[in-house]
Amino acid sequence: MAKARGGKSRNKPEPAPAPIEAKRPEEPAVPARNPAHQELPVPGFPPELLDKYEPLEFLGEGGFAKVFKAKRKKDGKIVALKIPRIDERTSKTFLKEITAWLQLDHPNIVRLYDVDILPVPYLEMEFVEGVNVDGKTVRDLGGYPKPVDEKTALKLIRGIAEGLKHAHSKGIYHRDLKPLNILLKSDLTPKITDWGLAKIGTMSSGRSVMGYTPLYAAPEHLMPGKYGHTDGRTDIWQLGVTFYELLTGKLPFEGHTYEEVFGKITDESYRFTPPSKINPALAKYDGIFKKLLAKRKEERYQSVDEFLRDLEKLEEVEKKKAELEKEVEELKKTLSKSVQALKKSTTPEETLRNRRLVVETLGKLALAYAELNRKAELLNTLNDLKFYTVQNLPDLTNAMNTVELLIKENLPVSEDFMERLKVLVHSIKRENGA
Known part of the structure; x- marks a missing residue:
């Protein structure tokens, strides 16, 4: 009977066993053989470093390395771990070049705490929060x-x-x-x-x-x-x-x-x-x-x-410019009052005193505008000074022509011109008894 049943089974197709066999390989796939990589809370973190660090976050990746935020297990310190891609060709250079970094200790340099190529190449460094x-x-x-x-x-x-x-x-x-x-x-x-x-x-x-x-x-x-x-x-x-x-x-x-x-x-x-x-x-x-x-x-x-x-030096110049800008505003107010006082003068002495004050204020304004490179205002101020000089009029006219050229060519006021302007202003003030 057994042989007869066996013979029948060879002559008839029996599809039932096939699906049973097909299902069997799926069942043992549930328990993974090597779960270490799958259980990492931060994918890509080197399992070789799990004894020393608890990975917390993947921070980024460049052409040379991956970077992770991690907690050092021995003391709980939060660090950044850089995992570089190096080979036999670069491993010795890696250690030589990177250990120089260990010498650097400065508030504007990321602190390197440790570096090694075993069990995998890594750099342990200061975590910078962003x-x-x-x-x-x-x-x-x-x-x-x-x-x-x-x-x-x-x-x-x-x-x-x-x-x-x-x-x-x-x-x-x-x-x-x-x-x-x-x-x-x-x-x-x-x-x-x-x-x-x-x-x-x-x-x-x-x-x-x-x-x-x-x-x-x-x-x-x-x-x-x-x-x-x-x-x-x-x-x-x-x-x-x-x-x-x-x-x-x-x-x-x-x-x-x-x-x-x-x-x-x-x-x-x-x-x-x-x-x-x-x-x-x-x-x-x-x-x-x-x-x-x-x-x-x-x-x-x-x-x-x-x-x-x-x-x-630039910061000092800018500070001086800010102070000059304030001075200019005060000088403009003083000039306005002085011109009005000059117009209302009733005696020769009063006229001379107010004239001196106007000339002195115009001179200070001219030098301030020159230093601030405000050429249009400088030209106007020099033009106002024309009414208070006879002896220095040729030099004043030359100075005005120079300023017009600077405006036309969009050039800054030079130090040489500044020095000549100081001499001219001083001469006009002396001419007016100031």
Whole structure:
């Protein structure tokens, strides 16, 4: 009977067992064989580091590394973990270049706590919380809205410059300074990160990694044969590009292709647009950017300190200008009263006294307008002085002709003209017995 039933089963198709067998492989798929990766609260965090850190958040990824917010298990400290992609070719350079970062301890530099290539390559560093912008957390200067107001731009660039100054004093250069590498604290304190990674990027076998960002690259990045090797002045160039972008909202060297940007940066005859052409209120910075973004390193600021000193001088000049503006308003009021008093004078003595006061006030106004480069008002004031001089009229006429030329050619009042004007004003005052 058994054989007979067996024989029948060979002759008849039996579809029932097939679906049973098909279902069986699905059932054991419920319990995973290696659940470690699936149970990670933050996907992509290296499981090899779970003994030391509790991953909290994935912060971002660039061409070189992933970054995580994590809690250090031994003491509960919140840190940032950068997991770089390096290979055998770059591992030794990684340790050499990054350990230089461990020497840096400054309020404007991200603190590096630890670095290793085992069990996986990682950097443990200070966690920088970011700044709130319209309800959104912005972690780096790259994501911060630009242009910024002048006061904010100066606060940011001074902080970045102070961080560079500290690093340069130890012979450490960044070489890839850009807004993405400047993290922001909640009070907008800038902190420079990723020291030493530019050199590793240059050695990387990945073709897309160049070790610098083209839009912020210095001429010596792109054409070392012509412009020499990178050094501290390379950081100064990149500081200049960042400062320009903060003030204007634009980059000094832009283009639709890499080749176009390359050409503008390396061509000595190409000139970037001065900030004053974008915003006339920024004219005072034109000279500073001429030195920050000089194509030849020898023509740039030779140190961060030199740049900071120029910023201080500019601040002093601006403060003096603000004081002069107030003085001008007071002098205009005094002049109006003096002219009225002169018209009402009834005695020769009273006339002489009020005339002297008018001449003295006009002289002060002329010098203030010259210093403020307010040429139209200067010309009007010199024209008013014509009525109070005979002996100095030829020199006064020459001065007026010079001012008219400056207005026509849109040139600033020079120091030489300023000195000659002081002598002329003094002579007219003496002529009037002042």
